[in-house]
Amino acid sequence: MAVLRAMPADQFTRRMLVGCLLVAALAVSLRMAHADDDDDWRSLHRQVEAGQIKPLSEILDALARDWHGDVIDVDIEDDDGETLYEIELLGPQGQVVEFEIDARTGEVLEIEGRDLRSMQRR
Numbered sequence: 716m717a718v719l720r721a722m723p724a725d726q727f728t729r730r731m732l733v734g735c736l737l738v739a740a741l742a743v744s745l746r747m748a749h750a751d752d753d754d755d756w757r758s759l760h761r762q763v764e765a766g767q768i769k770p771l772s773e774i775l776d777a778l779a780r781d782w783h784g785d786v787i788d789v790d791i792e793d794d795d796g797e798t799l800y801e802i803e804l805l806g807p808q809g810q811v812v813e814f815e816i817d818a819r820t821g822e823v824l825e826i827e828g829r830d831l832r833s834m835q836r837r
Contacts, residue, residue: 738772762798768818769819769821774800774802775802778802778804782812782834782836784804801816806830810829810834812826812827
C-alpha cells in the first residue's frame with residue numbers, strides 16, 4: 716500500500732510513470748533473457764532515432780487519447796519484415812484487449828478483446 720500512496724495523484728502522470736516502468740521492465744527482462752540479442756535492440760534504437768519507427772511513448776500516448784485502460788503488456792516483434800507493437804490494455808470492466816500496431820506508421824492494425832465500446836473514448 717505504501718507504493719500506491721507514493722504514486723502521483725494526477726492520472727496522466729501515473730500513466731506516464733507506469734508506461735515508463737513497463738518499458739524499463741521490458742528492456743531489463745529482454746536483456747536478461749536474450750543477452751545475445753543486443754544487436755536487435757541497437758537496431759531498433761537506430762530505427763527510432765532515424766524516424767523509421769515510432770517510439771513506444773508516442774504509441775502509448777495515442778492509445779491513451781483514444782482508449783480507456785491501463786497498459787499491462789508491451790511486446791515488439793518482426794512479422795515478415797514489418798515491425799509491430801503488441802500492447803495489451805486492462806479495461807475498466809476487467810477486460811483485456813490486445814492492440815496490434817504498425818510501428819512505422821502508428822496505425823492500429825488489429826484489436827482483439829471483448830466489450831471494446833466501453834473502452835473507447837468519445
